[in-house]
Amino acid sequence: MTQFHERQIRLVHELMYQIKVREAMTREVVTFPPTATYRDIQLCLKRSRFSGTPIVDEGHLVGIVSIDDIITAFDRGCIDEPIQLTMTRELVTVPQNYSVIAASNLFHKYGFGRLPVVSRPGSDDLVGIITFSDILSHLLLKINRIAERVEAHERRLVAHLDQQRDHLHFEIAPDGFDRAGVAATLTKRRLLSRGVPAPLVRRVAVICYEAEMNIILHSLGGFMDVDLLPDRVEVTAADEGPGIADLEKAMQPGFTTANEKIRALGFGAGMGLPNIKRCADQFHITSSMEAGTELQATVLLPSAVPTAAGVPASVSPSEKEVAHDR
């Protein structure tokens, strides 16, 4: 048996102990007085879907007549006699506050199809009737409700996680000029669909586009990650080299090592890095000939607009350092 099955069986078992007879029983019970004949009851049972009926005498439960009893009465020829003459008075009942497992054990022990439910142990005050199928349907109902709750919980959890953290990852090949902008466009669409305000999306998209373009034009290939967090969007662009020889120079507007071919395509104006920095609330770039170039740009979302002091309301210490790097 799998662990999953074991868990399900354990759940059913636990529920059988938890559910009270009161919850699963049928309250509207058709009863007959002891003066009724077997035929009266037979006609009633024929009309209804019941297979037995309790006999109540002035508010006291005194017996139960089932289809079996009626067949026996036919055999004996006493079908038109009042039931009180032949009815068995040894009655098995179940108190309403017992668990359905107790009722189920009684069904099993006596082979009955139904049990009259009484208000308290030892009482003859009828409050309902319970069958095995009542127990089963109530059990299914309960399991269904639990499943629904679990599902709703999971949905909320997923939605919450979705909201909390949206992660996009793009592998960027060198020399893929034709594919440049794909990551930026996808990022734009995703952020808009997540309700990020359009002007901020535009800033993130420009950052992505220029960062993507730099990896394509100037590096041996790399990747870009975009993280949508509750208070900010973080763009990380990293490549495998060859690195930037003079970072300070590269950050200057107009500085470029791009060739004529790239310029003819509309890039290589030396405006990329400065524009990324301008669009970002926090910007950090490192580069080495060994490890390549890594750029991190953060755009803050309205929930974390910088405070009067100029420091974003909710940044961790490590990010503050990044912010100071500007």
Place this chain on the structure above:
Amino acid sequence: MTVGDLVQALEGEVVCGEEHLGRAVNAFAASDLLSDVLAFEKQDYALLTGLTNAQIVRTADITGASCIVIVRNKQPQPAAVALAQASGIPIIMARCTMFEACALLSRLAEPHDDAVPRTSNPSGT
């Protein structure tokens, strides 16, 4: 001004995106350097360029341009047209040069310049 007005003024040919001719044009950017355009702050603008590659559409899409005008009657590359159709950005081919297009559109964008004389040089003699 709408994209449609602009097409009329330039006697341009709509390559794709006819369904968006009603879109407003509130500003203009004329450049063959897309990095320059990416540093442009405005939205709902017409991008005038001599470039024909797909990156003009990427740039227009990312910065929220209303349309792209390619000057000197150059054909946009098929990849650019496909991308423009997918992103819902009209591409217009204009016969004129960049300079002529700019001159025409600047007159159209400020129609009152001719009608109302400017009260400049208040300290003049």
